[in-house]
Amino acid sequence: MTKTILKAENISKQYRLGTVGTGTLRDDFKRNWARLRGKEDPFLKVGAVNDRSQKSTEDYVWALREINFEVKQGEVLGIIGKNGAGKSTLLKILSRVTAPTTGLIKSRGRIASLLEVGTGFNHELTGRENIYLNGAILGMTKAEISSKLDEIIDFSGCERYIDTPTKRYSSGMTVRLAFAVAAFLEPEILVVDEVLAVGDAEFQKKAIGKMQDISQGEGRTVLFVSHNMSSVRSLCTRGIVLENGYGVFESDATEAVNYYLRANDTSKSETDLYSREDRTGNGKIIVSKIETYSKNGSKIDSVISGDFLKIRFSFEIREKIGAKLILGFALRDQNEELKAMVVTDEMGADIDDFVKRGFIDFDIEKLSLRGGLYNLQFTLSEKTTSKENHIDYLEKAFYLKVLEGDFYKVGKLNRAYTAVILPFSIV
Missing domain, CATH: 3.40.50.300 (P-loop containing nucleotide triphosphate hydrolases)
Structure with missing residues (x-):
């Protein structure tokens, strides 16, 4: 145990x-x-x-x-x-x-702390001397510190400046050395x-x-x-x-x-759509709710770029429909620029049974949107997507907050609000 x-x-x-x-x-x-x-x-x-x-x-x-x-x-x-x-x-x-x-x-x-830039450092001492000072504070012997010295210096990437007083280090160099000391002296x-x-x-x-x-x-x-x-x-x-x-x-x-x-989501998501009066279409079926979920099934309003995302559309059937149904939705950024679009007939998907069930889920395994606030516009139509065949159409029906993420898993957060990220390999 x-x-x-x-x-x-x-x-x-x-x-x-x-x-x-x-x-x-x-x-x-x-x-x-x-x-x-x-x-x-x-x-x-x-x-x-x-x-x-x-x-x-x-x-x-x-x-x-x-x-x-x-x-x-x-x-x-x-x-x-x-x-x-x-x-x-x-x-x-x-x-x-x-x-x-x-x-x-x-x-x-023992507890080793890295709370602020240069925590535990005497900036009049060199990097090498500060390694021994921090080790002594942690209760380690000189021999123990010396056995880890080369690993600490190599990990920090500060070998050229290791015998220079740390007061001449940049904040980034100081953090590198401080973390290396805290990690390798085995607290x-x-x-x-x-x-x-x-x-x-x-x-x-x-x-x-x-x-x-x-x-x-x-x-x-x-x-x-x-x-x-x-x-x-x-x-x-x-x-x-x-x-x-x-x-x-x-x-x-x-x-x-x-x-x-x-x-801490500050977006104004409107998941309950019954009260919206700015929708158009013949109203035979309405999209009653839009929700987003994480991979483990938790309801969310924000998602990290590169993560799994489930978008659920719920329906209320007010009149029986015989023709083939088409659902499309688009995501636009704060400048109203189109960033992503999905239309079910392009996917060859038959959604009639899903609508009769009451909801349809769109699972996105790796969200390729960059950080920012996006609004969702949807169209539910029959036979074609032309305006005369709209059943339910609504702009800005839902707001999705996307946080910048490490999409390529390289330790680098992507930039916000430029273009859609393309998953690719360099060969």
Whole structure:
């Protein structure tokens, strides 16, 4: 049975807005007097929710509130959420950089953290000296560090500058070296924040590959924060979603990503089409609903470029139709440029039985749309697609949000809003 290597119990973190510490001697006295009498800290009863978009009328804010989870050995836990949700605060608590206001962290083994560019580096020292410094901080002997030195330098790609003070490194070089140190000095738990985004595409691919190796091959644990949902889903085994300092969802990585995308979707999808009065056609059958699903059957409003996507059209039959039915739909970008189109008669598909069943699904194994917001227009017609044969026609019936993704699986996110991506091989 896999053992628990890290456990967070009722973790909360409170900060005073506008100042460092509690702010006044009077507040410090109240805290200490309550502690001496065995009473609860009076300031734990106050404090605003951690919502950065709202103006606060209180002096205290809860950056985190009552977070509970545990991580098994060899797991990769993704921690996702909007900016200001409390992700970095949680990682700092787990890394012992700061202490929780309430709660307890239990862990087994060494924890290496990569929270900011140059974390743990003395920038007056050379890259080589910083490797030994970081190893010593992790509790390793000089001999252990020396045995890994060549691998660290080679992985970082900074060999030419390894004996140069790190204050002369670029941010990307600093991250390369810092990650190499954290990964190769064999901590039981590796904590990585969004800092990897500073590196170039080639390094990000190497770093993600290394994290997969140390979790799957070496059985070590990784805590990973990123806004790249494609990386979270491909790298992590489980995910936790934070919102305003609270842990609002925990599941496997795919479900956590889907929850986050649904919760933060800003598009105005109109899946219930009954109230739309701008449709045309004879109305014998209407498209009553449009929905999108992931590969595991979860309903979604956003999808990552290159992922599986199911588009479901639901129907309401109001009058019997004898002629052959044709369904077509098109996706347009924010500039109303046509980016994709499907028509069932071109596919040689007979959809009559599907319509009678009540719905039809279009499964797209690898979505070739680039990142952006797309609107869907559909036409349901009989015999031909000419206007006089339209049964139901509606523009902007549904909005689909596509996130930039690593379509070719090379560690590089595609660009948004240019053209459709063509799957191809170079031979």
